[in-house]
Amino acid sequence: xxxxxxxxxxxxxxxxxxxxxxxxxxxxxxxxxxxxxxxxxxxxxxxxxxxxxxxxxxxxxxxxxxxxxxxxxxxxxxxxxxxxxxxxxxxxxxxxxxxxxxxxxxxxxx
Amino acid sequence: xxxxxxxxxxxxxxxxxxxxxxxxxxxxxxxxxxxxxxxxxxxxxxxxxxxxxxxxxxxxxxxxxxxxxxxxxxxxxxxxxxxxxxxxxxxxxxxxxxxxxxxxxxxxxxxxxxxxxxx
Numbered sequence: 001x002x003x004x005x006x007x008x009x010x011x012x013x014x015x016x017x018x019x020x021x022x023x024x025x026x027x028x029x030x031x032x033x034x035x036x037x038x039x040x041x042x043x044x045x046x047x048x049x050x051x052x053x054x055x056x057x058x059x060x061x062x063x064x065x066x067x068x069x070x071x072x073x074x075x076x077x078x079x080x081x082x083x084x085x086x087x088x089x090x091x092x093x094x095x096x097x098x099x100x101x102x103x104x105x106x107x108x109x110x
Numbered sequence: 111x112x113x114x115x116x117x118x119x120x121x122x123x124x125x126x127x128x129x130x131x132x133x134x135x136x137x138x139x140x141x142x143x144x145x146x147x148x149x150x151x152x153x154x155x156x157x158x159x160x161x162x163x164x165x166x167x168x169x170x171x172x173x174x175x176x177x178x179x180x181x182x183x184x185x186x187x188x189x190x191x192x193x194x195x196x197x198x199x200x201x202x203x204x205x206x207x208x209x210x211x212x213x214x215x216x217x218x219x220x221x222x223x224x225x226x227x228x229x
């Protein structure tokens with residue numbers, strides 16, 4: 001069974017701080033995606049990483065895919081209140097579906 | 111349409127009743143996915159379709175759950191003899207469905223969900 005574990009589960013920080021969210025598995029994934037979900041809304045894709053060791057940047061967000069394609073991280077620099085939300089990693093399952101982690105709930109206080 | 115739509119947005123039903131949840135994907139999207147999401151958790155895969163063909167239903171919890179997409183567009187998730195443990199947010203997503211080697215890079219677009227409450 002392919003599982004993705006995210007840590008931490010909850011994160012509450014002050015505006016301007018940096019943070020890292022981790023997504024780990026014992027299974028190899030063809031790709032990993034990161035989504036952000038706001039209350040009452042569906043998840044919205046932030047990025048897809050495909051190649052082991054790949055690093056992608058999206059403004060203040062940096063995403064990294066592990067060399068072995070079993071893990072990924074999301075680093076946010078100088079967090080802002082608008083970054084508040086549920087961050088989800090998802091791996092492409094062997095059947096063509098997406099396997100989601102349980103998410104990291106981020107709260108950035110002004 | 112502009113995005114994935116789902117109806118109803120909220121459904122309250124009594125235990126033992128059947129419910130049908132509808133998903134209208136983005137026009138032209140080949141792939142359609144159903145998920146169940148508990149509050150504050152990530153979506154849990156249920157089933158998905160390419161066109162009208164159900165590709166994988168391994169995530170359906172039991173035989174009370176079924177889904178169809180008869181014309182390769184709108185899909186219906188049906189829960190028979192509902193139980194209280196079925197209460198959750200049910201989300202639908204669609205993707206372009208390029209097939210081939212790049213299927214795992216596709217973007218899934220999620221709908222607003224149907225909040226189901228079984229009393």
